[in-house]
Amino acid sequence: MAPSIPDPGTDVTAPLTIPARPELTGGRRIGVLLSHGFTGSPASMRPWGEHLGALGYGVAVPLLPGHGTTWRELNTRRWSDWYAALTRAFEALRAEHDAVVVGGLSMGGALVLRLAADRPDEVAGVMLVNPAIATRRLDVRLLPVLKHVVASFPAIANDIKKPGVDERGYDRTPLKAIHSLLQAWPSLRSDLARITAPLIYFRSAEDHVVDDSSEPLVLDGVSSTDVTRVALPESFHVATLDHDAPLIFEQSSAFVARVTGVA
Template sequence: MSTSPAPQTEPLTVAARPELTGGRRIGVLLSHGFTGSPASMRPWGEHLGALGYGVVVPRLPGHGTTWQDLNTHRFADWYGEVATAFDALRAEHDEVVVGGLSMGGALVLRLAADRGDQVAGVMVVNPALATKRLDVKLLPVLKHLVPSFPAIANDIKKPGVDESGYSRTPLKAIHSFIGSWPALIADLPRIKAPLLYFRSPEDHVVDGKSEPIILDGVSSTDVTRVELPESYHVATLDNDAPTIFGESAAFIARVTTS
């Protein structure tokens, strides 16, 4: 089941302007989260694009259409989309920094573990790699009994903001995402790239279990944690979005300086 994506959920591509970045072509790949769409990353991507970076925000398979469509896709599909976008950026730019929100954070961490020094830096916002929720253990059974749970989208403190996410959470799809966690956790020590970690202390989607696993798991000696006190889960559209934009721009400039 599929419908045409709304304009704000379409992928975003901004061409690099090396005249603004010291004559070098710097690429940035940003990934949205589970049940979300490029709409949640568009302001961040447009901000970085205005600074001269070549930005790509892909639309992950099954997103921006219907939750039923998403339920037909799995982690390998989403990772394949991100990896393809990264390879295209890497072919046309001197260096590439990757970033992601929630599941997007897990996707770019997976990419950094797999691609090593091809990744100049990693930026994650409220990344999901573990949970304290007990109902997750029931997903292998529940996914065959019910197709979806209530939505996890639009956890935003700022009034009147919509991330264009789904009204339901498809269980077969989210079970696939959760199933990818153990392998990624085991591979976190392979991540040596500089890491910029944004975290909302009040997040109603991703609890606090992921943070120590990631920060203690990576091998990077260049790790910066930035707290987002006025935002919930979708911080890229929330009150602390300017902090994300500014800190990430400074981070990209620093880690791509030859």
């Protein structure tokens, strides 16, 4: 199934909420929480969420604090803000569903990994698309100093191979905010072993935002015995809007059904 084309009047950067339809999922109410990435917006996750919603799953794609406004606003926000917002969305889904699967793109992948590590008995499954928990970039080492001298770097948004697609992200990368993300990585990597939920890992063949250093850390770091890697040969970083999006939709749909026991 190809990504849907939103109605012209739809604000694709707004949060997405789709109620569960248990009549389509064997009588069980299954929730899916999806998180967009740093400087991005729910627009990058909307087609994926709508696909899962059409299958009867209750879907939530929150707008993370500092996103959907300006990059300067994002520069006032930190990892704790984004994680708190995602936690609230997860708790709301857990209160109304029999099981909840979480998924994230890039920084969103790091956020849902943190959630799965903190709540191993509550997360039914983890879906990752080019998650970021490490980097080899040399300029990152200078962020503690640069963030006080320079407010932003060039944009990391819209790394998409498919022509004419826009994830509706910022045109600059705020340094204080991204440094906060990097500061959260060490403790997350240390806690990956607490993750026991089934995990599916989607990885683009060519990614100009997140290098391949995160992949072995995740795949070798989690304690889950149910781990699947899916290659995305025709996509760049924002694969949820790229050529391989239908593959993500198909594989994730089967994954959610399997790990939640939906017939």
